[in-house]
Amino acid sequence: MEANDPDEDIVIIGAGLTGLSLACWLEELSSRNGQAMPRVRLLEPRTTYDNDRTWCFWDREDHPFRQLITHRWPQWQVSAGKTRVVQSSPRTSYALLPADALYRHALHRIEACPALTLQQGVNVETINEGENIIQVITDTVEVRAHAVVDTRPPANLPETTTTGFWQVFTGMEIHCPDHGYEVTTARLMDFQPCDDYPCFVYLLPKDEHHLLVEWTAFQPQRYNQDCEAKLESWLASEGIKDYRVLREESSMLPMIPISSERRSGRVIKAGVGAGWMRAATGYHFATCQRCSMMLAQQILAAKASNRWHLQPPTARSYWLEWMDRVFLRALRRHPDKASEWFLALFSATTGAQMSRFMNDQPCLRDAMAIASALPPGPFLKAALV
Numbered sequence: 001m002e003a004n005d006p007d008e009d010i011v012i013i014g015a016g017l018t019g020l021s022l023a024c025w026l027e028e029l030s031s032r033n034g035q036a037m038p039r040v041r042l043l044e045p046r047t048t049y050d051n052d053r054t055w056c057f058w059d060r061e062d063h064p065f066r067q068l069i070t071h072r073w074p075q076w077q078v079s080a081g082k083t084r085v086v087q088s089s090p091r092t093s094y095a096l097l098p099a100d101a102l103y104r105h106a107l108h109r110i111e112a113c114p115a116l117t118l119q120q121g122v123n124v125e126t127i128n129e130g131e132n133i134i135q136v137i138t139d140t141v142e143v144r145a146h147a148v149v150d151t152r153p154p155a156n157l158p159e160t161t162t163t164g165f166w167q168v169f170t171g172m173e174i175h176c177p178d179h180g181y182e183v184t185t186a187r188l189m190d191f192q193p194c195d196d197y198p199c200f201v202y203l204l205p206k207d208e209h210h211l212l213v214e215w216t217a218f219q220p221q222r223y224n225q226d227c228e229a230k231l232e233s234w235l236a237s238e239g240i241k242d243y244r245v246l247r248e249e250s251s252m253l254p255m256i257p258i259s260s261e262r263r264s265g266r267v268i269k270a271g272v273g274a275g276w277m278r279a280a281t282g283y284h285f286a287t288c289q290r291c292s293m294m295l296a297q298q299i300l301a302a303k304a305s306n307r308w309h310l311q312p313p314t315a316r317s318y319w320l321e322w323m324d325r326v327f328l329r330a331l332r333r334h335p336d337k338a339s340e341w342f343l344a345l346f347s348a349t350t351g352a353q354m355s356r357f358m359n360d361q362p363c364l365r366d367a368m369a370i371a372s373a374l375p376p377g378p379f380l381k382a383a384l385v
């Protein structure tokens, strides 16, 4: 081997949603289009994968995991007290995909593809950028590659944010015979009376006897003090007492504007750390699939041309990022208006418009409908900073 020969074409740092999606898109597009598959190594600290989350999104586009969707709701709603707004769209449903199904499927595909290697139990420590070769140093191995896609979570986020919120939630999947909720409707936000910051219940009836239910708060600080207790007392207030917990999930997602990565080169960021997750919502799955597909197309073209300069895919337009920043700023100043504003947004839009908006693909008309639903005063002030 020459001194300048790399071990791999591409190193993907992190094999979570983004790393695994990119690997599957590469394999899928290369076999679909008969393009040469690059040699790819994924480096991941985890030694096992758990069923640690569920991904929900508006099911509008094709991706390698679509057949793994286990539940779809033709309607979705936002409510506060007795007021509720229900939306639907003929070609779109709200979909749920369990993490364990995606992990299993992706690991199987990686194992079946000789060009893909998943190396688990390794922590990346340093990336050294040479002119043509990138050296990735982990706690156990060194790998040299033409290019690197870094999907590690963002570092150095503030414990208390002034520009957005931490989305703090605790949820559980419960067996609860004849719970009585409409199984055709996903309850996205059922706003609850709260002292300081918005909080709501997210409830997905998986069938007549199973619920996924979460207590969520948008708050400045990164801490989960009592979501679990609040969820339990909400369940009791709904008369849900005899239930069995099948699975639990909780997290703190940054609703903090992270500018979409636009720096090109042989080392690029991807995933939440590159701003793919929407700060204003915490949704990421659909955009992750779209961006992974675009990145996979580029990597296959790089393999064909042997030119490894990569351009990060655009997760969303500048104007949408700007709208989100204004929205978050206004919501920080008027957290008591959250239920009113979200209800207004869902009332003023069609299901098709809202699903495009939530999946980061609104047209200008959708954005106009969104903007005109909100009271001009606080939003003009927030736009002027």
Ligand SMILES: Cc1cc2nc3c(=O)[nH]c(=O)nc-3n(C[C@H](O)[C@H](O)[C@H](O)COP(=O)(O)OP(=O)(O)OC[C@H]3O[C@@H](n4cnc5c(N)ncnc54)[C@H](O)[C@@H]3O)c2cc1C
Pocket (backbone or CB within 6 Å): 013, 014, 015, 016, 017, 018, 019, 043, 044, 045, 046, 052, 053, 054, 055, 056, 057, 122, 123, 124, 125, 151, 152, 153, 249, 250, 251, 252, 253, 270, 271, 272, 273, 277, 282, 283, 284, 285, 286
């Ligand atoms: C409980 C939960 C529920 C969610 N639900 C939804 C939802 O319903 N819909 C939605 O759109 N989004 C949802 N999200 C948000 C988002 O989709 C997920 O967080 C998603 O997993 C983020 O993908 P990612 O690849 O950027 O990060 P991750 O999936 O976290 O992957 C990052 C990877 O980097 C690895 N890593 C970290 N440090 C190193 C290192 N030093 N070296 C190498 N690798 C490293 C990690 O082990 C991890 O595997 C949810 C998030 C959580 C936590």
